[in-house]
Amino acid sequence: MAAKNVIGLDIGTSSIKLAQLKETKKGTQLVNFDSIMLPPDTIRDGQVMHAPQLSERIQEIFSLNKVRHKKVAVSLSGHSVIIKKISLPEMTVEELEDSIQWEAEQYIPFDIKDVFVDAEIINPNAGQGQMDVLLVAAKKAIIEEMLDVVRDARVDPQVVDVDAFALYNAFELNYPVPVEETVALINVGAATININVVADGLSSFTRDITVGGNQLTEEISKQFAVPWEEAEHMKTSSETTLSMSGVLREVQRISERVSENLVSEIQRSLDFFAATSMNANISSVYLSGGAALQSGLIDGLERRLGAEVRALNPFNNLIIDPKKFDLASLQRTAPVAAIAVGLARRGLGDR
Ligand SMILES: Nc1ncnc2c1ncn2[C@@H]1O[C@H](COP(=O)(O)OP(=O)(O)OP(=O)(O)O)[C@@H](O)[C@H]1O
Ligand SMILES: [Mg+2]
Numbered sequence: 001m002a003a004k005n006v007i008g009l010d011i012g013t014s015s016i017k018l019a020q021l022k023e024t025k026k027g028t029q030l031v032n033f034d035s036i037m038l039p040p041d042t043i044r045d046g047q048v049m050h051a052p053q054l055s056e057r058i059q060e061i062f063s064l065n066k067v068r069h070k071k072v073a074v075s076l077s078g079h080s081v082i083i084k085k086i087s088l089p090e091m092t093v094e095e096l097e098d099s100i101q102w103e104a105e106q107y108i109p110f111d112i113k114d115v116f117v118d119a120e121i122i123n124p125n126a127g128q129g130q131m132d133v134l135l136v137a138a139k140k141a142i143i144e145e146m147l148d149v150v151r152d153a154r155v156d157p158q159v160v161d162v163d164a165f166a167l168y169n170a171f172e173l174n175y176p177v178p179v180e181e182t183v184a185l186i187n188v189g190a191a192t193i194n195i196n197v198v199a200d201g202l203s204s205f206t207r208d209i210t211v212g213g214n215q216l217t218e219e220i221s222k223q224f225a226v227p228w229e230e231a232e233h234m235k236t237s238s239e240t241t242l243s244m245s246g247v248l249r250e251v252q253r254i255s256e257r258v259s260e261n262l263v264s265e266i267q268r269s270l271d272f273f274a275a276t277s278m279n280a281n282i283s284s285v286y287l288s289g290g291a292a293l294q295s296g297l298i299d300g301l302e303r304r305l306g307a308e309v310r311a312l313n314p315f316n317n318l319i320i321d322p323k324k325f326d327l328a329s330l331q332r333t334a335p336v337a338a339i340a341v342g343l344a345r346r347g348l349g350d351r
Contacts, residue, residue: 005071006072006073006158006159006346006347007032007069007071007073007347008020008021008073008166008339008341008342008344008347009058009073009074009150009155009340009343010075010339010340011074011075011146011149012038012043012189012190012336012339013038013043013189013190013191013192013212013214014037014038014189014190014191014213014214014232015036015290015336016035016036016058017033017336017337017340018034018035018061018065018067018340019032019033019340019341020032020033020067020069021341021344021348023348024319026319027317027318028317028345029320030319030320030321030325033325033330033337033341034064034065035061035333036057036060038054038057040229040232042054043191045191045210046078046079046192046210048146048149051148051149051152054153055149055150056153058150058153058155059154070154070155070156071155071156071158071347072155072156072157073157073158073344074150074159074161074343075160075162075163075165075343076138076143076146076160076163077163077192077194077208078192080138080139080143081136081137081138081139081162081208082107082110082115082135082136083134083135083164083206084135085122085132085133085134085135085204086107086132086133086135087130087132088130088131089129089131090124090130090131096119096121096133100118100119100133104117104135107135107137108137110137114139114140114141115138115139115140116138116140116143117135117137118135118136119133119136120133120134121133122134122202134203143160146160147160159343159346161342161346162206163187163192163194164185164194164195164203164206165203166338166339166340166342166343167185167194167288167312167338167342168196168342169343169345169346170288170312170314170339170341170342170345171185171198171286171312171342173314173317173318173341173342173345174312174313174315174316174317174318174341175316175317177198178283179201180200181283181284182197182200182279182280182281183197183198183283183285184196184198184270184282184285184305184307185197185285185286185312186266186287186288186292187287187288187292187312187338188213188262188287188288188289188292189212189290190212190213190214190217190290191212191214192210192211192212193208193209193210193211193212193262193289194206194289195269197270197273197277197282200279204277205273205276205277207269209266211261211265212262212289212291213235213289213290213291213294216235216255216258216291217232218231219254219258220234220235220251223250223254224247234247235251235255236293251295252295255294255295255296256295257296258294259294259297259300260296260300262291262294262297262300263297263300263304264304267305270305282305282307283308284307284308284309284310285305285308285309285310286311286312287301287310287311288311288312288334288335288336288337288338288339289335289336289338290335292311292335293335311334311335312335312338313331314334314337314338314340315331315334315337315341318341
């Protein structure tokens with residue numbers, strides 16, 4: 001579905017990100033990017049706990065950046081979405097649209113009445129009269145809740161996407177997609193890890209794991225007996241402020257231990273992918289999300305997966321006006337921007 005000029009609005013557990021792109025003769029330009037923190041517990045376990053507060057923050061990010069355009073693309077992740085590759089007899093797009101609700105029933109563990117279903121043909125001739133279809137189902141209640149929050153902020157949601165697909169769009173916008181290689185895109189947020197394995201240029205496995213950087217915040221908060229905000233500050237503040245006290249070393253030690261845990265979770269998903277796929281050999285990993293900065297994560301992944309792990313920079317291929325943006329601080333926030341940039345890409349035309 002094309003939706004011209006939508007702004008990417010990534011509503012995360014720890015912060016909201018806004019990204020706006022524009023197609024120019026020279027390439028894709030970054031028009032706007034910003035993120036603002038959410039008070040802890042605004043969203044918990046993927047549920048909006050304080051809807052008015054969240055709407056207020058959404059309004060704020062638009063007004064702070066003087067963004068008057070109000071059409072947005074938002075996204076879902078976690079347990080509220082199910083993505084499956086299924087095999088169906090060859091049929092036209094129209095036939096698929098007519099039958100998918102009925103076909104989907106056997107693949108969805110929820111009552112089909114409670115979900116929105118979408119499907120896309122990813123391989124029209126998979127052999128023996130079959131085609132490969134990507135089935136996406138999302139709980140209606142969760143979508144409605146999100147749409148209400150967004151509309152209460154006087155913003156018009158035009159597109160509801162899925163984090164893992166937005167991640168792919170951010171990647172494709174900024175890097176040449178390898179055609180004969182398998183790469184894993186991994187976004188590690190505060191509460192969710194989104195995985196999208198791209199084989200031969202196609203998104204061939206997606207998975208959300210409901211853990212993330214919050215695990216480390218929790219652990220620091222427990223070990224040092226400090227409130228959540230302080231723990232959050234301790235893990236993200238610059239090394240110099242902490243190194244005086246030896247606290248830094250302790251934070252790093254905890255971080256490395258917690259990261260091992262995240263690495264194991266990621267490895268488990270990738271092992272599952274490997275067991276069910278022919279393009280199992282992942283040659284490189286592109287990592288994004290705020291918690292990608294967590295000490296021990298990149299090294300741990302590299303060691304355990306035996307693949308090259310690098311940062312996914314969602315601004316890599318964008319035209320950026322140095323008069324409008326502070327380039328150094330933009331590069332610092334690059335890891336958290338991936339999903340928002342991927343969503344904003346939906347505004348550039350037919351995606
Ligand atoms: N320098 C850093 N070191 C360690 N962790 C960091 C750093 N910077 C940010 N983080 C962590 O990254 C997480 C936020 O990342 P991100 O903004 O991608 O998540 P989110 O989109 O808000 O959450 P989710 O997508 O899981 O709902 C937080 O847990 C935060 O503490
Ligand atoms: Mg996120």
